[in-house]
Amino acid sequence: MITRLLQLLDASPVNFLAVKTLETELQQAGFEPLDAAQPLGSMPQGRQFYVKKNDSSLYAFRIGRRPLSEAGFHIICAHCDSPTFRIKPNAEMTGEGGIVRLNTEVYGGPIMSTWFDRPLSLAGRVILRSSDPMRPQTRLLHVRRPLLQISNLAIHFNRQVNDGVKLSKQKDMLPLLGIVSEELERGQLLMNVITEELQVGAGDVLDFDLYLFDATPACTFGVHDEFISSGRLDDLSMVFAGLDALLMAGSRGEAETTQVLAIFDNEETGSQTKQGAGSPFLSSILQRIVSLQGGTGEDYFRAVEQAFMVSADNAHAWHPNYSEKYDPTNHPVLGGGPVIKFNAAQKYASDAASAAVFSELCRLAGVPCQRFVNHSDVAGGSTLGNILASSLPLRGVDMGNPILAMHSVRETGSVRDHEYCIRAFTQFYLS
Numbered sequence: 001m002i003t004r005l006l007q008l009l010d011a012s013p014v015n016f017l018a019v020k021t022l023e024t025e026l027q028q029a030g031f032e033p034l035d036a037a038q039p040l041g042s043m044p045q046g047r048q049f050y051v052k053k054n055d056s057s058l059y060a061f062r063i064g065r066r067p068l069s070e071a072g073f074h075i076i077c078a079h080c081d082s083p084t085f086r087i088k089p090n091a092e093m094t095g096e097g098g099i100v101r102l103n104t105e106v107y108g109g110p111i112m113s114t115w116f117d118r119p120l121s122l123a124g125r126v127i128l129r130s131s132d133p134m135r136p137q138t139r140l141l142h143v144r145r146p147l148l149q150i151s152n153l154a155i156h157f158n159r160q161v162n163d164g165v166k167l168s169k170q171k172d173m174l175p176l177l178g179i180v181s182e183e184l185e186r187g188q189l190l191m192n193v194i195t196e197e198l199q200v201g202a203g204d205v206l207d208f209d210l211y212l213f214d215a216t217p218a219c220t221f222g223v224h225d226e227f228i229s230s231g232r233l234d235d236l237s238m239v240f241a242g243l244d245a246l247l248m249a250g251s252r253g254e255a256e257t258t259q260v261l262a263i264f265d266n267e268e269t270g271s272q273t274k275q276g277a278g279s280p281f282l283s284s285i286l287q288r289i290v291s292l293q294g295g296t297g298e299d300y301f302r303a304v305e306q307a308f309m310v311s312a313d314n315a316h317a318w319h320p321n322y323s324e325k326y327d328p329t330n331h332p333v334l335g336g337g338p339v340i341k342f343n344a345a346q347k348y349a350s351d352a353a354s355a356a357v358f359s360e361l362c363r364l365a366g367v368p369c370q371r372f373v374n375h376s377d378v379a380g381g382s383t384l385g386n387i388l389a390s391s392l393p394l395r396g397v398d399m400g401n402p403i404l405a406m407h408s409v410r411e412t413g414s415v416r417d418h419e420y421c422i423r424a425f426t427q428f429y430l431s
């Protein structure tokens, strides 16, 4: 089970590739691709399908036996984007000796120092010319070899480096790409990488959304291999737990309730995009499902009232080196099971009623369950659940597996928690 997670993580260096990984897995399990711009077709019980938005968000469905107005939807949502660095347009900066760096822009809130001195590479999408200017072609790019590195300044030039360093996003975070070896390469190194990888001509490349990622594969560590070390555990570990629960639920006979897996983009920048949780896209697809089953507007509103959402985004695990940062009585530990997140200011969707549902599902699945609240002097983060509530007023819970070093280029998770989470999610889909 954990080898599979590591493989899925390595196949998913950025949002676009994560969606591609999901798509491949869903197709193998018999889910049909649908296009939101076309009629979605009929919605009989047992039908399994998915739709994408912008190639960077994906919504998968299995239609259940019970009417939606009575049983509602069982929705797990998570996000496929993670903090990284986006390659700017006109990115090449050629300096002394023909040494080329790429100009980058921060995406989300990475711990920037963790990106230094490790092999990095490039992934994302490249847009190619087609015969229709309104509909250019999209190709995904995943450079699998180490291609770049952001190198530190030697300690001899900064003896205070171990006392903390202030980093400039514009000056310090520019990765080395190569050294110009002939004049023809000047200003063309990045384009040469793209055209060689995709086997296209430079004249066909119209634009790209490309990002850096850690080129070192995900792995487990610890005496008992009990920890996971990988980039993007936030939130791909929840994405793939949701995927495996959906596939597992499908192997247990016909679905009672309609099961939904919603994977949003752009959580790390506030979710307010057409492919983010702030978009009405999911609610419009849910409405279309109800009406394609012959349901009315009334039936849709009833289905929303009956629905339950598990908003799955990683939680902070108790860090033994920094115990003073945590709430004195609610500090979930690695390996202790999925975490329900609470916040009095309602940054999280959980309340006593919805937390009771999720903890009971965990109990039925034979899985321990933990609770997280911020140390009262620490601001903490936010997530998907409440943003989604503006278009879909769902009953639901914010939860996630505990991890250390959230937003580091490599986060630390727990093998056992991943297995627990799949069991709890499967229980939810089948309840």
Ligand code: CO
Pocket (backbone or CB within 6 Å): 079, 234, 235, 267, 313, 314
């Ligand atoms: Co997250």
